[in-house]
Amino acid sequence: MVKKKCCVFISGKGTNLVALIKSSREYNFPVIIDLIVSNEKNAKGLNFAKIFNIDYRIYNINKKKHFEILLNELNKRKISLICLAGYMKILSKEFIERFRGKIINIHPSLLPKYKGLNTFTKAIKNKDKQAGCTVHYVNKKLDSGQIILQKKVIINRNDTEKSLKEKIQKKEYKAYSEAVRKIFSNINS
Numbered sequence: 001m002v003k004k005k006c007c008v009f010i011s012g013k014g015t016n017l018v019a020l021i022k023s024s025r026e027y028n029f030p031v032i033i034d035l036i037v038s039n040e041k042n043a044k045g046l047n048f049a050k051i052f053n054i055d056y057r058i059y060n061i062n063k064k065k066h067f068e069i070l071l072n073e074l075n076k077r078k079i080s081l082i083c084l085a086g087y088m089k090i091l092s093k094e095f096i097e098r099f100r101g102k103i104i105n106i107h108p109s110l111l112p113k114y115k116g117l118n119t120f121t122k123a124i125k126n127k128d129k130q131a132g133c134t135v136h137y138v139n140k141k142l143d144s145g146q147i148i149l150q151k152k153v154i155i156n157r158n159d160t161e162k163s164l165k166e167k168i169q170k171k172e173y174k175a176y177s178e179a180v181r182k183i184f185s186n187i188n189s
């Protein structure tokens with residue numbers, strides 16, 4: 001199978017990145033991770049680029065110069081999919097337009113509930129019975145693009161923000177790879 005090329009954008013720990021890298025090494029996974037982009041030069045997740053021997057770049061793509069360099073790089077590499085994995089910058093409208101339908105994100109809530117930050121705090125504070133994560137396409141409105149898939153967890157009475165985050169993140173690692181498979185099986189069917 002000829003795998004498409006994917007670029008993962010990170011800002012932090014990169015635990016979703018590593019889950020995607022591991023899936024991408026499976027024989028029938030539709031993409032390889034060709035490039036990792038971080039806006040933070042000290043992002044812990046960049047260690048995974050080194051461990052797994054994947055090219056990485058550090059860009060502030062909201063700076064015009066970096067934006068142009070990155071666009072060239074993504075085009076030159078023929079990147080088919082951009083996965084945001086804990087990427088903490090808002091992408092410019094221009095960037096989203098250039099890669100329309102090719103950028104996806106993972107968000108730690110059952111969208112459309114709790115867009116933006118502090119999703120675990122909100123779910124606990126509101127005494128929600130369930131929470132989860134969503135993989136969705138990125139459009140020009142924050143956390144509002146078409147949903148690809150969601151995974152749910154039950155919130156117990158003794159859950160804290162920390163325990164809820166851990167539960168949801170475990171689901172995220174499966175959800176992101178499943179969503180990528182789903183996108184390409186839709187394209188190929």
Ligand code: GRF
Pocket residue numbers: 010011012013014015016017045085086087106107108133169172
């Ligand atoms: C994840 O929980 C994801 O839902 C959110 O940012 C977090 C990134 O964590 N968008 P990591 O860097 O993948 O460990």
